[in-house]
Amino acid sequence: MHERPRLTPIQINRDLMRSVVETPMVFYVLLLLLMGLVGLGVVAATLLVTYGLGVTGLNHPVFWGFFIINFVFWVGISHAGTMISAILRLTSAEWRRPVVRAAEVMTVFSLMTAALFVVLHTGRPWRTLYWAFPYDFVRGIWPDVRSPLVWDPSAIFTYLTGSILFVYAALIPDLALARDQTTGWRRTVYGVLCLGWRGNARQWKLLNATGLLLSALILPVFVSVHSIVSWDFGMSLVPGWHVHIFAPYFVVGAVLSGVAAVIALMAVMRSLFRLHDYIRPEHFDMIGRLLIVVALAWAYFYFLDFVFALISKEEAEYQVMKLRLSPPYLYLFLLMVVCNVFLPVPIWMFRRFRRNIPIMIFTAVVVNIGMWLERFLIIIPTLQRRHPDAFAWGDYSASLVEIALVIFSFANVALLLLLFSKIFPVIPIWEEKEGHIWKREFRIGKLRLPAIVRE
């Protein structure tokens, strides 16, 4: 990247291994705080499992509540990894280097959290597996492959496995470095995990080929996952959900929330691990530019969703839209649109703001509030008007157990990321060094211009 300072391999090792070998006090503070919040979630989950779904606010006709909203939200966040890592890798975008691992790891942890919410939503976690996986050979009970609720686990399982493999493949050289930089049992563990990596030319050649191959393979999975999540809604005949534009609309929304979450993650990493030489304002600048396109694409799809409902004049669909645009949902709708488009996009238009990290964190948080609300507005008002008969209409308000589990989900992802950063380097060290190998400076007249050479 053009603003990259000249650093020696030893400096890079020292800076990027700091999170692994040093433990600042703030780490323990964060650890305790997050463990407390996760503990709160464990208590809530225990209550849920002990007393059943009665402890939630779910009731006829709203049987999908905060758990499913959270599931869709976290699957959306998981799209950041592939978007940032795979697409930028395939297009050889130089600014990807310090961002890819954090984004990939966030994909893994947010997917795990998302999957957990589906299991919790069933209220009977121990009975859930045979609904999705064909293993009950004794009783001959098989999942119904015609149901979108069975497509979901297959897509998430593929995406999760692929994402873990993606993270691991790129981690091997850094595990070898960790082996070389540590002593005692940690050296042994890193030595085993890096499989005896030595860094010869063949291994590097294969690793680069693997990065491209995995990127190319995981991109279609990335599109399929949120498409299939959208079909949980779209394949039903529920007015407001039975919309053919849902798949691309969900995918774009997922990219918007996921990439925005990467901004917040980058800012935290930069500050917590003193990575100012690696995660620089130019990275926020680039992501800001990307987000302008994604946010406007999301707005376009959202607008089309409304247009289809209004033009078709299908009464039930029309009523759902009307409910979304009536108080109290109107206020949430307005807040969502402001959070997703009208506030962040004008900010991202200005280079000065895109390079201002506190402002970028603000926009990232705002977008994710907006995207969470978007999922809320898709699910709750729609189910309230699921039946044409007004006597079957109902209301929903989340219980404390559900609210605690939503807080848990955020704490859980943050805790897992924090623990990961303690065990593994959060920035791919070898990729950073590779960037330095390719960096050159050109002189044109009186100017010295930094540039990146490519094969």
Added chain:
Amino acid sequence: MPSVMGLFKSADTAADAADRLQASGFGPADYEVLTGAPYPEGAFGEDSGQHRLFIFPLGGAMIGFAVGLMVTAGTQLSYPLITAGKPILGIPPMFIIMYEGTMLGALIFTIMGVIFESRLPNLTNDLYDSRITEGYVGLVVRCEDDAQAATAETTLTDAGAEEVKQQGRS
């Protein structure tokens, strides 16, 4: 077989040493270059050999597709329960799971491929130095006998190696 490793502080000196090794009669396949980051292929005149990594995802995809077909068709045929008048073997929903199976197979086999083709896990005690991950470049020369090892040692030292290590010499 004896082997000799020279450690070089810069890539340029290592590339120069590789040229000298070739001038001393060693072929590109007789030495390997160890680095802490990927250099452009051929930067040291080394021969990294051919690989068949691209076959692995194809094989994995075929296996994944077959497993997907088995899971979708097999389970529905083993208990043929008609739901909502829909066919037992509905192609569109089967395709989704077979697609995911295909991609999963391809992803898993790609990783298996890179591990296999990279000759990992490497359980041998080959010459190595932890300074390689600090930016040094290691040139490991595999020799036929002690005489060749002595030649390699002299060549690497003359080329400016910071340190020369040996293994397997009698």
